[in-house]
Amino acid sequence: xTRIDGSRALVIGATGVLGTLIAERLSEGGASLALSGRDAAxxxxxxxxxxxxxxxxxxxxxxxxxxxxxxEALGGLDxxxxxxxxxxxxSVAETAEQDLETLFxxxxxxxxxxxxxxxxxxxxxxxxxREPVVLxxxxxxxxxxxxxxxxxxxxxxxxxxxxxxxxxxLRRSGIRLLDARPGHTETGLAGRPLFxxxxxxxxxxxxxxxxxxxxxxIAEGETALPPGAFTGT
Ligand SMILES: NC(=O)c1ccc[n+]([C@@H]2O[C@H](COP(=O)([O-])OP(=O)(O)OC[C@H]3O[C@@H](n4cnc5c(N)ncnc54)[C@H](OP(=O)(O)O)[C@@H]3O)[C@@H](O)[C@H]2O)c1
Numbered sequence: 001x002t003r004i005d006g007s008r009a010l011v012i013g014a015t016g017v018l019g020t021l022i023a024e025r026l027s028e029g030g031a032s033l034a035l036s037g038r039d040a041a042x043x044x045x046x047x048x049x050x051x052x053x054x055x056x057x058x059x060x061x062x063x064x065x066x067x068x069x070x071x072e073a074l075g076g077l078d079x080x081x082x083x084x085x086x087x088x089x090x091s092v093a094e095t096a097e098q099d100l101e102t103l104f105x106x107x108x109x110x111x112x113x114x115x116x117x118x119x120x121x122x123x124x125x126x127x128x129x130r131e132p133v134v135l136x137x138x139x140x141x142x143x144x145x146x147x148x149x150x151x152x153x154x155x156x157x158x159x160x161x162x163x164x165x166x167x168x169x170l171r172r173s174g175i176r177l178l179d180a181r182p183g184h185t186e187t188g189l190a191g192r193p194l195f196x197x198x199x200x201x202x203x204x205x206x207x208x209x210x211x212x213x214x215x216x217x218i219a220e221g222e223t224a225l226p227p228g229a230f231t232g233t
Contacts, residue, residue, distance in 0.1 A: 001221040002131045005030030008074035012036045013084030017187035021211035034070035063113035077121040082111045082136040089196030107155035126174030133176040140183040140227040180225040209233035
């Protein structure tokens, strides 16, 4: 169990649909927030909800900057939500080098580096008995790689593998890593790809219901959120 009330929570991708909904729920539950996204103006508009940290994850100093600023603003970290991500639709051998690099940096490398940068703060939280947790949104593609989504699937599978291994390593330190793998969710993400065009998807999950499920999993100490955990959302 991780107490939301009184927790110090960093939401990355806080300007996105799921990030916004998750931040709202954490705030309503009594968490103090640091919100990271690319758009400083949009973060400024939400200054009442938490400290804004405007950073692009393709900047190699972003992980250290985000974690450093959030830890300083909140006095520590108990909850980290990794909800930034980009999608691209491609066929095999079609993806431009730069696009592939951006996809892997935002979806896999930056989240991995953020977990590493946050370890001292998460260890401190665990030692104080606050049961810290990192929740990352990988998605169903991490376990069901999908044709036309090869690069996206690979980037999410890479992060999922890291979370599984790092979660095993950190469990003894009292740090929980939670990999959330919802299926297609109606956030509009598929309509703003880095490259390519989305195929027609069947109706997806309701973003508000997915956010509810994610925050419940944080609070109730769950250790896995496979696609089936979102049935009915
Ligand atoms: N929607 C789905 O079907 C689905 C299913 C499973 C998993 N997921 C994952 O859930 C997460 C949230 O997705 P969403 O559906 O809520 O999409 P979204 O509304 O497009 O949110 C994506 C977020 O990532 C941020 N972002 C993108 N590129 C960035 C960069 N270079 N630097 C910093 N931030 C960057 C966006 O910032 P801006 O606001 O500045 O663009 C936005 O905050 C993603 O990781 C996605 O892969 C989504």
